[in-house]
Amino acid sequence: MRLRNKPGAQERLDSYPQYIIANPAEYKGKWQEVFENDHPIHIEVGTGKGQFLVGMAKQNPHINYIGIELYKSVIVSALDKLIEEDLPNLRLLNVDASELGDYFAKGDVSQVYLNFSDPWPKVRHAKRRLTYKTFLKLYEDLLINQGEIHFKTDNQGLFEYSLTSFSEYGMLLKYVSLDLHNSDFEGNVMTEYEERFSRKGQRIYRCEAKYQ
Template structure:
């Protein structure tokens, strides 16, 4: 989906350093100090407009969250949500997920969320998928031992290829749902895309995996 350009977005992001970390590499190894409380850190890659991560932060005040989104015209909406709700346990990074190793030390992150990532359906673009092996290597480098990835998508092809990617990497599959909204899973917080796709009758696929 094409996003409307907001030329003022970058300026607004700079105005809220308490929420938007402009130089995250300076926090590498020190992320616990960036939050009011020393708590486990969960990150969402591709946080979009922030509905999921703000919902999670409100539901789980004992967790610190970091939302990562490259598009400044999108992440500024997530910032608006945080400002409105005055959430102390969220930070935002307007950066590329390829560079996560520049921002986090080994063991700084407890969980990674991947929600409705770009499916990159063409075979030649497989390496761009956030569940491709090269990304799994990055996550493993920043996660705690036996750290987790929680993944949701409406795209069956991406879900199937991701399960294969997890299996090839020898990551333990601990939960899988082929129809999340008709399952017994409790505590689901929807993203903007999830609400849109599910309202059209699309199935939502979800899994949880853990590094060994």
């Protein structure tokens, strides 16, 4: 899907440095300075328009959240939500996920969320999937010991691939649901895509994988 450019997006991002961290490399190993507390930090890789993280931040004020989104035309919508809610425990980064090692040190992050990531269905594009082994190594290098990845998708093929990828990497599968909205899971916060797909009756797949 081709993303439309939003005129003025960069200027709007620049206007809210209290929410959009423009120089994240400066906080590597010291993100507590941004939030002014030592609460655990959870990140969402590919935060999109921000509905999930805004909901999580409202639901869990004792956790700090950082949304990672590459596209300015998308993250500006997440910024609008954050401005409206003015949540002290949520910040946004307009950066490439492949460069997370430049911004986070080992132990900076307690948990990673991957929600409705691009499935990259062609075999030759497997390395671009956010659950490919090189990305799993990237997350491991910034997570606390035995940190976790929480993953949701509507794409069965990507889900099956990811379960295999987690297992082959040596991770422990703590939770697996093949139909999240018809399960006993509590406290689910939906993304924009999740709402859209579930209204169409599509299954939502979810798993929690833990590094050992």
